[in-house]
Amino acid sequence: MSIRDRVATLVAELPQEPQYPTQGATLFVDLERRDIARGYTPMRVVKALLAGRGANMFYLHRLLDESLEPLHPDIPLIFGSGVLTGIVPSAARGNATSWSPESGVLMDCNAGDYFPSFIRMNGIDHIVLYGRAAAWTLLRIRQGDVEFLDATPYLGLDNIDLRERIPSDLGGTWNRDLAMVNVTRAGENLVLTSAIMGGPKACYARGGPGAKMGSLKVKAILVQGQTRDFETAQPYKGYNRTIAQKLLETSVVKHALKTMGTPFLYRPSRMLGAMGTKNNQETTWTDKLDAENITPYRSGMAGCFRCPVNCRPLNELNQDPADKYGRGDGPEYVTLGKFGPNVGIDRVESVIRLNNICNDLGL
Ligand code: SF4
Known part of the structure; x- marks a missing residue:
C-alpha cells in the first residue's frame, strides 16, 4: 500500500473536529503533489499516549512501511507538540519522528526553542511530511495555512546565514512572530549525522533527521505571523505563575x-x-x-x-x-x-x- 493510500485510510478514520478545546490539527503534507489533508488525533490515542512523541508514534505506526529504506519518500517525517505545549511554563519542547537513516530503526528526537509552541498557537499539533518535493521547498505556515515557497535561494546556507536571511527576505522577528525548523548543507547532502535545527542551537539531532528532511527536499518549515493565546486556557493562567514559581524554587x-x-x-x-x-x-x-x-x-x-x-x-x-x-x-x-x-x-x-x-x- 502506498503512503497516499495509508494517509487516505487514516484521515478517513480521524475526527475532523478538535477533541478538546486546545487541541490542534494534524496536517498531512504531500510534498510531491502539494496536497494537504487534516484531521485530529483521536481522544483514545491522546488518553493512552498523550500528544507530542506519543501521538507521533501512533502516526508512524499507522503510516510506516518497514520494507522501505528510511530515506524513501513514502517514509514520513513527523513533527509533534504536546498537549500542554505553548500553554504551561517550560512545556516548550517538541519531537521529530521517523525511521532512522542512521540506525535503520526508530528515529525520535526532542528539541525546544519556539517552533513547537508556535505551531500549536497556529492551531497545529502535528505535521506529517511525505513524498519528495519536485524542487527544494520552504513551507510557510501563517494563521494555520500552509504555503509552498521556492527554497532555491536558500540552498547552501547553514544555520547562522539562513537565520539572518529569512527575516530580511520574508519579514518577522525571531521568537516574537517567527520560528523555524531547517536543514543546513549537511541535511541537503544527506549526511547521516545531520540535525534539523530548531533555533540557533536547539536541534533534533539523533538518528539523522537532517538527512531525512533533506531527502524530502524540504529546506525549512517557517511559522510566521501573529500567534494567538489559547482562550480556553485563560481561566487557568493564574496556575502558570504558581507552576513557574515552583520550578524556580x-x-x-x-x-x-x-x-x-x-x-x-x-x-x-x-x-x-x-x-x-x-x-x-x-x-x-x-x-x-x-x-x-x-x-x-x-x-x-x-x-x-x-x-x-x-x-x-x-x-x-x-x-x-x-x-x-x-x-x-x-x-x-x-x-x-x-x-x-x-x-x-x-x-x-x-x-x-x-x-x-x-x-x-x-x-
Ligand atoms: S529553556 Fe531549558 S528548561 Fe526551559 S524549556 Fe527550554 S530546555 Fe527546558
Whole structure:
C-alpha cells in the first residue's frame, strides 16, 4: 500500500473536529503533489499516549512501511507538540519522528526553542511530511495555512546565514512572530549525522533527521505571523505563575540550571568517574572544563518559549565581527563532554568554538 493510500485510510478514520478545546490539527503534507489533508488525533490515542512523541508514534505506526529504506519518500517525517505545549511554563519542547537513516530503526528526537509552541498557537499539533518535493521547498505556515515557497535561494546556507536571511527576505522577528525548523548543507547532502535545527542551537539531532528532511527536499518549515493565546486556557493562567514559581524554587534550577545551564553536570560527572574520556578509555578528566571556567565567556542566558528557567548559556569568545564562531549559543553538558574529555581537549575556548561551529553546520 502506498503512503497516499495509508494517509487516505487514516484521515478517513480521524475526527475532523478538535477533541478538546486546545487541541490542534494534524496536517498531512504531500510534498510531491502539494496536497494537504487534516484531521485530529483521536481522544483514545491522546488518553493512552498523550500528544507530542506519543501521538507521533501512533502516526508512524499507522503510516510506516518497514520494507522501505528510511530515506524513501513514502517514509514520513513527523513533527509533534504536546498537549500542554505553548500553554504551561517550560512545556516548550517538541519531537521529530521517523525511521532512522542512521540506525535503520526508530528515529525520535526532542528539541525546544519556539517552533513547537508556535505551531500549536497556529492551531497545529502535528505535521506529517511525505513524498519528495519536485524542487527544494520552504513551507510557510501563517494563521494555520500552509504555503509552498521556492527554497532555491536558500540552498547552501547553514544555520547562522539562513537565520539572518529569512527575516530580511520574508519579514518577522525571531521568537516574537517567527520560528523555524531547517536543514543546513549537511541535511541537503544527506549526511547521516545531520540535525534539523530548531533555533540557533536547539536541534533534533539523533538518528539523522537532517538527512531525512533533506531527502524530502524540504529546506525549512517557517511559522510566521501573529500567534494567538489559547482562550480556553485563560481561566487557568493564574496556575502558570504558581507552576513557574515552583520550578524556580527547585534547588537544581535556582543554583545551577538558571545560572550556568547543563554544564553544571560536568563537575559531578568528573568526580564520580562517570565520563567517557578519550573515546571511553578513561572515566574522568580535567577540572579546567568545570562550568565555573565557562563563566568568563558566558554572555547571558536564553530559553525556550515562555520558560522561566532560561537554561541556555550564551557564549562570547571575542567581539570580532569577522569571527563567525566568536559567539553563539551553548555549550550544553553533552557537547562539553564530547568535545572535551571524549576527544581529549582541555581548553574551554576550543570546546566553545567547536560547539559554535557544529550549531552552524547543523551537526
Ligand atoms: S529553556 Fe531549558 S528548561 Fe526551559 S524549556 Fe527550554 S530546555 Fe527546558
